[in-house]
Amino acid sequence: MLKKSKGLKSRLIELTKFHIKDMEGSSSEDTKRIIPKVFKTIRKAISTYKKEIEGLPESVQSAPKEFWEELLVQAKKLGIDLVGFAPIVEDFMFENDHVGGIEVLYENAIVLGMEMDYEAIETAPEPPAGIESLNIYAELGEATNKLTNFIRSKGYRAIGCHPLGGPILYPAMAVKAGLGKIGRQGLLITRRFGPRQRLSVISVNISPLPDVAQETVDVEQYCKKCKRCVNLCPVNAIYDEPIVKENGIVTRIDGEKCIEHFYKTTGCSVCIKECPFHKIGYKAQFYARL
Ligand code: SF4
């Protein structure tokens, strides 16, 4: 019943590496205010996980449809914009969760998404875009913790995974949950926000999951023609053609190049800003390409 990693390697975003000292005025103040909130929500998630694994349950539980309805209402109240459901895929689990220290997950997942502010992302790679990224790590972190506690308060078992990083590949789980598709720049693209959201996961020992219909999202044919992210990434970190890494992972992103620039600019976000699924939205993009 418990799910464990099969050895997928993860990358840690280290908040201490952001170039905060180079910032000026309100950007510096905003960052100094938000980063402690990110850490606070991480500490909360870790302490909840520690309590959760003190006595892991032997069997799964079932939940009535009223529980799932209430969960969706709670999620909305907490400012969560996207909710999907999918079984945990062990192949997507990292061998090391640098952020929350989570080693096991229950068999099912609730995948959550929170929108980042359009205007803030439009400023990328200037600080307001990165600050908004950090802000949503904090906000979604808090909302994920609260929703995890809500599930536990109803007598079910739940492990909340922080949006900054966790034990599983969130975009792949979001695709599994029907929330969207992966774009050429490696980000989840959804109908509502394009690539402009952050993700988290709560794993639950509840089965079956509710059958919630999600709208289809098709990005592949547009990405083939577009390539804006490939051409406009400031450090050429997005490959035109995918490469196969030593560990067998297929990727289009040079993670080393990206993360260095990400730290320098406190969150870069150019490949979000320049994506037409963000700029003009999914529907407009869909019709523009017909
Ligand atoms: S910028 Fe273009 S190629 Fe890149 S993810 Fe968006 S639609 Fe796809």
Ligand code: SF4
């Ligand atoms: S975040 Fe910036 S550096 Fe990284 S892939 Fe996107 S555009 Fe390139």
